Amino acid sequence: xxxxxxxxxxxxxxxxxxxxxxxxxxxxxxxxxxxxxxxxxxxxxxxxxxxxxxxxxxxxxxxxxxxxxxxxxxxxxxxxxxxxxxxxxxxxxxxxxxxxxxxxxxxxxxxxxxxxxxxxxxxxxxxxxxxxxxxxxxxxxxxxxxxxxxxxxxxxxxxxxxxxxxxxxxxxxxxxxxxxxxxxxxxxxxxxxxxxxxxxxxxxxxxxxxxxxxxxxxxxxxxxxxxxxxxxxxxxxxxxxxxxxxxxxxxxxxxxxxxxxxxxxxxxxxxxxxxxxxxxxxxxxxxxxxxxxxxxxxxxxxxxxxxxxxxxxxxxxxxxxxxxxxxxxxxxxxxxxxxxxxxxxxxxx
Amino acid sequence: xxxxxxxxxxxxxxxxxxxxxxxxxxxxxxxxxxxxxxxxxxxxxxxxxxxxxxxxxxxxxxxxxxxxxxxxxxxxxxxxxxxxxxxxxxxxxxxxxxxxxxxxxxxxxxxxxxxxxxxxxxxxxxxxxxxxxxxxxxxxxxxxxxxxxxxxxxxxxxxxxxxxxxxxxxxxxxxxxxxxxxxxxxxxxxxxxxxxxxxxxxxxxxxxxxxxxxxxxxxxxxxxxxxxxxxxxxxxxxxxxxxxxxxxxxxxxxxxxxxxxxxxxxxxxxxxxxxxxxxxxxxxxxxxxxxxxxxxxxxxxxxxxxxxxxxxxxxxxxxxxxxxxxxxxxxxxxxxxxxxxxxxxxxxx
Numbered sequence: 287x288x289x290x291x292x293x294x295x296x297x298x299x300x301x302x303x304x305x306x307x308x309x310x311x312x313x314x315x316x317x318x319x320x321x322x323x324x325x326x327x328x329x330x331x332x333x334x335x336x337x338x339x340x341x342x343x344x345x346x347x348x349x350x351x352x353x354x355x356x357x358x359x360x361x362x363x364x365x366x367x368x369x370x371x372x373x374x375x376x377x378x379x380x381x382x383x384x385x386x387x388x389x390x391x392x393x394x395x396x397x398x399x400x401x402x403x404x405x406x407x408x409x410x411x412x413x414x415x416x417x418x419x420x421x422x423x424x425x426x427x428x429x430x431x432x433x434x435x436x437x438x439x440x441x442x443x444x445x446x447x448x449x450x451x452x453x454x455x456x457x458x459x460x461x462x463x464x465x466x467x468x469x470x471x472x473x474x475x476x477x478x479x480x481x482x483x484x485x486x487x488x489x490x491x492x493x494x495x496x497x498x499x500x501x502x503x504x505x506x507x508x509x510x511x512x513x514x515x516x517x518x519x520x521x522x523x524x525x526x527x528x529x530x531x532x533x534x535x536x537x538x539x540x541x542x543x544x545x546x547x548x549x550x551x552x553x554x555x556x557x558x559x560x561x562x563x564x565x566x567x568x569x570x571x572x573x574x575x576x577x578x579x580x581x582x583x584x585x586x587x588x589x590x591x592x593x594x595x596x597x598x599x600x601x602x603x604x605x606x607x608x609x610x611x612x613x614x615x616x617x618x619x620x621x622x623x624x625x626x627x628x629x630x631x632x633x634x635x
Numbered sequence: 636x637x638x639x640x641x642x643x644x645x646x647x648x649x650x651x652x653x654x655x656x657x658x659x660x661x662x663x664x665x666x667x668x669x670x671x672x673x674x675x676x677x678x679x680x681x682x683x684x685x686x687x688x689x690x691x692x693x694x695x696x697x698x699x700x701x702x703x704x705x706x707x708x709x710x711x712x713x714x715x716x717x718x719x720x721x722x723x724x725x726x727x728x729x730x731x732x733x734x735x736x737x738x739x740x741x742x743x744x745x746x747x748x749x750x751x752x753x754x755x756x757x758x759x760x761x762x763x764x765x766x767x768x769x770x771x772x773x774x775x776x777x778x779x780x781x782x783x784x785x786x787x788x789x790x791x792x793x794x795x796x797x798x799x800x801x802x803x804x805x806x807x808x809x810x811x812x813x814x815x816x817x818x819x820x821x822x823x824x825x826x827x828x829x830x831x832x833x834x835x836x837x838x839x840x841x842x843x844x845x846x847x848x849x850x851x852x853x854x855x856x857x858x859x860x861x862x863x864x865x866x867x868x869x870x871x872x873x874x875x876x877x878x879x880x881x882x883x884x885x886x887x888x889x890x891x892x893x894x895x896x897x898x899x900x901x902x903x904x905x906x907x908x909x910x911x912x913x914x915x916x917x918x919x920x921x922x923x924x925x926x927x928x929x930x931x932x933x934x935x936x937x938x939x940x941x942x943x944x945x946x947x948x949x950x951x952x953x954x955x956x957x958x959x960x961x962x963x964x965x966x967x968x969x970x971x972x973x974x975x976x977x978x979x980x981x982x983x984x
Contacts, residue, residue, distance in 0.1 A: 315757030336772030411753030
């Protein structure tokens with residue numbers, strides 16, 4: 287289906303277009319450029335991380351929350367997974383500019399501070415931090431019963447570029463480059479407002495497995511975000527690597543953030559994992575909306591010059607990403623295409 | 636009153652003790668120290684900012700929200716002030732370790748993205764960024780109607796130490812040091828759950844001035860946080876400066892975060908500004924709770940060796956803090972005392 291048959295996500299209460307307009311108004315009003323003695327921001331509009339040059343180092347900064355996935359955690363009474371997600375959603379954006387994580391701060395907003403729940407979140411957080419090799423540098427816990435239902439989990443991550451490494455922005459992507467994809471671990475932590483709506487409409491029992499699965503669907507959906515930062519770190523010093531993309535909210539369209547003057551043709555997209563097809567089967571939702579909302583099985587993309595492929599594959603295997611597959615190539619043009627699903631996206635937004 | 640006659644804040648729904656226990660459980664479970672190749676965190680437990688050494692630079696990181704002050708913004712239909720607060724609450728914590736702000740990322744959680752409101756927040760944010768000379772490096776705007784009422788404003792700030800400056804931790808504070816205080820601009824953005832409860836119980840009309848005031852009390856209470864980062868930056872390279880403290884949530888007890896082996900005696904605390912006395916008059920709330928919850932008129936403290944005072948005063952005046960006053964001194968002992976109000980606090984927590 288080339289045209290969307292429904293816009294379920296907007297109907298779920300997430301109007302991405304209205305948010306973009308409001309955000310533009312905020313950014314325009316807030317615009318300010320400090321004197322160079324206060325750090326030199328590097329303009330990279332619409333990219334995965336903010337960059338700033340401080341003294342002799344370049345830093346990358348990302349900030350993200352696990353969104354409404356916490357409501358599924360609440361329903362299942364399981365908090366380790368979203369604790370781990372809190373690391374993944376942030377360090378994977380650092381990975382997309384080739385930065386190595388150096389620290390994370392968390393912000394927990396909650397109606398009450400339940401010890402058991404906080405301990406579970408801490409366990410997941412610790413697991414994520416170990417996977418990303420990242421320190422917890424601080425945090426804020428606000429008891430704001432009048433502001434939040436339950437709990438909100440947000441964080442900010444800071445990364446750096448070791449030994450003269452330069453940020454990988456995608457500007458060097460050119461027609462002929464290959465695109466590799468690293469499989470995701472499921473839905474990660476994006477689009478849960480929509481997923482939860484579909485679950486409700488399908489009257490899904492979260493405690494039972496979906497057909498052909500072996501664990502409760504609530505548990506399967508909670509699976510924490512795969513952490514790609516070690517993989518990116520292992521590749522980022524190779525000159526044949528031209529771009530990384532974290533395929534989180536926005537799905538395959540995230541590739542367009544790398545370079546507006548190249549077309550990303552995903553003509554070898556692997557079979558979509560069953561959990562995605564099953565969620566899609568719950569409601570009237572098009573392939574187009576699925577691919578622009580969810581990762582559809584590939585969580586991280588690597589754009590690489592063909593000559594470097596063999597060495598890259600060795601490094602991928604050593605970094606625990608022997609499961610990476612070729613998913614497409616860069617071509618003349620612009621935007622992102624998924625020919626097998628007859629999808630064309632003009633850009634990211 | 637030496638003993639609290641009430642614990643209004645806990646009754647307002649903010650149980651600080653329970654939060655501390657839950658937070659400890661989270662931090663214990665999350666504990667992880669990365670290899671030195673991934674940045675070297677500097678242990679400074681309980682301090683205002685997290686510190687990490689990356690390559691040849693030391694960075695400071697703080698994260699904070701404006702809390703339930705947004706609910707007063709909502710009631711008054713004014714958003715610029717809390718937008719500006721979002722910078723202040725974060726860069727003032729950077730100032731407390733002597734770091735110069737280099738960038739901020741914001742996180743806005745909201746039920747809907749209203750353009751006019753976002754523009755107002757942006758204007759305030761811009762004003763704060765200019766005052767702090769700080770760039771906006773990025774942000775996250777999450778439409779999470781099921782998680783938040785209205786809007787939550789949070790941010791993370793990153794600071795650095797220019798030209799070989801070292802973090803100012805307070806470890807060098809010694810008996811005999813003087814304590815200067817920089818006046819606050821009002822309640823800043825702390826304790827608003829309690830303030831709003833007192834306003835409700837006193838049936839206060841937010842659109843009318845309190846006695847002897849000339850603006851609506853809602854507007855007076857919204858006054859944005861004074862930004863102290865330029866002041867701290869102007870002093871931080873002076874060897875006679877031994878410590879800085881941002882007197883936000885926790886009030887005067889924040890001084891105890893600097894050095895556990897010194898007593899901070901605030902025997903020259905200035906007259907408490909009328910807005911604080913008036914809020915206190917609304918409910919049965921002790922001096923003790925007021926001084927451990929609010930800034931009580933002094934938002935930033937500077938601990939300094941007496942020999943350096945004259946030069947420091949010149950620098951303060953140039954940095955726009957000619958209104959700084961001497962508020963006390965460091966002595967043998969521990970904790971924080973405010974003799975005029977007969978208050979003794981053993982420590983920060």
